[in-house]
Amino acid sequence: MSAPSLHLYTDSSPNGFKASIALEELGLPYQVSHVRIDQGEHRNPGFLALNPHGRIPVLVDHARGQVVFESAAILLYLAEHGQGLLPRAPTARWDAITWLMFHAASVGPILGQRVHFEHFAEQRYLPAVQRYQRLCEDAFSVLDARLAEHPYLAGAEYSIADIAHFAWLHIAELIDIDFRRHRNLWRWYQQVGERPAVQRGIRIPEPATGP
Numbered sequence: 001m002s003a004p005s006l007h008l009y010t011d012s013s014p015n016g017f018k019a020s021i022a023l024e025e026l027g028l029p030y031q032v033s034h035v036r037i038d039q040g041e042h043r044n045p046g047f048l049a050l051n052p053h054g055r056i057p058v059l060v061d062h063a064r065g066q067v068v069f070e071s072a073a074i075l076l077y078l079a080e081h082g083q084g085l086l087p088r089a090p091t092a093r094w095d096a097i098t099w100l101m102f103h104a105a106s107v108g109p110i111l112g113q114r115v116h117f118e119h120f121a122e123q124r125y126l127p128a129v130q131r132y133q134r135l136c137e138d139a140f141s142v143l144d145a146r147l148a149e150h151p152y153l154a155g156a157e158y159s160i161a162d163i164a165h166f167a168w169l170h171i172a173e174l175i176d177i178d179f180r181r182h183r184n185l186w187r188w189y190q191q192v193g194e195r196p197a198v199q200r201g202i203r204i205p206e207p208a209t210g211p
Ligand SMILES: N[C@@H](CCC(=O)N[C@@H](CS)C(=O)NCC(=O)O)C(=O)O
Pocket: 013, 014, 015, 016, 037, 042, 054, 055, 056, 057, 069, 070, 071, 072, 108
């Protein structure tokens, strides 16, 4: 049997999970290469030839000779390729794209900086910690208000906008960034997290076995 056309380069991380969840949701065949960030593999010349910014995830579609990086672009590519996860009706479609971009431009970077300053920075710089805690709470409030009015971010339909947000909120929860008081966001988070494809997607790449 020939290898699947879609090839995902990823690591166990929020941006990587967006792509693997979408692939699982769409039921598309794909192969996975585990790019171990902790071993600097994202700085290898072969990987930099795919993404000059040296970040996962990267999706290669061998059939079309197409390389896509940036997780939001990968989600749009997969939605088009797999014909799903993006509503067809124009209003809901643009709502999904709007919330996807809100994620890409605001929620993802804010959570990324918060995690860095709270957990990984060599020194604890309180103004930065407080700034990203405040920005994070603002973003959570915006999401909570939207989800008070609609079951999903694009409205009635689950979409790539939900996948993008879920992946980062999953990491937030794992490291005890508490958003339960945002009750609509928490309800949505639990609901999305129960989806079998989401459960599978957050286990990719599979943990290595053996030495
Ligand atoms: N805006 C990019 C961010 C990608 C990103 O930062 N990926 C992280 C893993 S979640 C990474 O590759 N980090 C390696 C590094 O920062 O050197 C996207 O959405 O794909």
